Amino acid sequence: MPKAFLIDTSRCTACRGCQVACKEWNELEPNRTLQYNWGSHQNPQDLNANNYKLIRFSERKEKNGTVRWNFFPDQCRHCVYPPCLETANGYIDEAVIQDEKTGAVIFTEQTAKLNKEEAQEVRESCPYDIPRRNEKNGQLTKCTMCFERISAGMLPACVKACPTGAMNFGEREEMEALAKKRLAIAKKTYPEAMLADPDDVNVIFLLTDKPKNYSYNAVAAVSDSLLNRKDFLAKLRRPFTQMM
């Protein structure tokens, strides 16, 4: 039975506990960052080889003049049919693998054998713009679903660290039921509340506002140079035979 996350943004306070826990567990190096003079508290400014998780901040004024702040704990969605796997493995065998038991999509050390252009193609094939290349060793990087932890029956580090119940993890069926329940609650306060691409991903986001008011990558989109959205979704849903 695959595992899944539910990320309930209605409960996210942007404390960044999950972001820090991810760096700590994965022993990722610090980044030199700039917290000021770019108009946002988002830090670092983007995902990178040392940040598999990033709280994206989006601030906007509503029609009634109220300022609204949306927080989006961005990470790999562990797609049900991952386009990154198809693209990467087209060049290098087992550069990306998908664990049949949990659904975790994992970038292996083999990704270092992709040249810069091929690695960029993998990045562009991701409908959520997640993969980043580690320029030091050439490997592609992203969230691992904390594979060692979940294999030992533990929660992913980011879920364990979250103090508000925004981050949730468990059996896919359980998360789907929780998503339905939380959505019904959220809709009472936020009529536009929705689940982002719930059938296509194993990291389901509950949004309380339009996706574009969270982040450019809150829902699936693809680079114009590769596939249009219709082709992409058709590709996602076709039978998948490359499970590990």
Ligand code: SF4
């Ligand atoms: S979100 Fe992107 S990197 Fe993650 S599994 Fe899907 S295609 Fe791959």
Ligand code: SF4
């Ligand atoms: S599951 Fe693990 S690797 Fe993925 S974002 Fe959470 S802490 Fe980071």
Ligand code: SF4
């Ligand atoms: S730990 Fe929870 S509340 Fe804090 S930023 Fe992450 S998801 Fe939001």
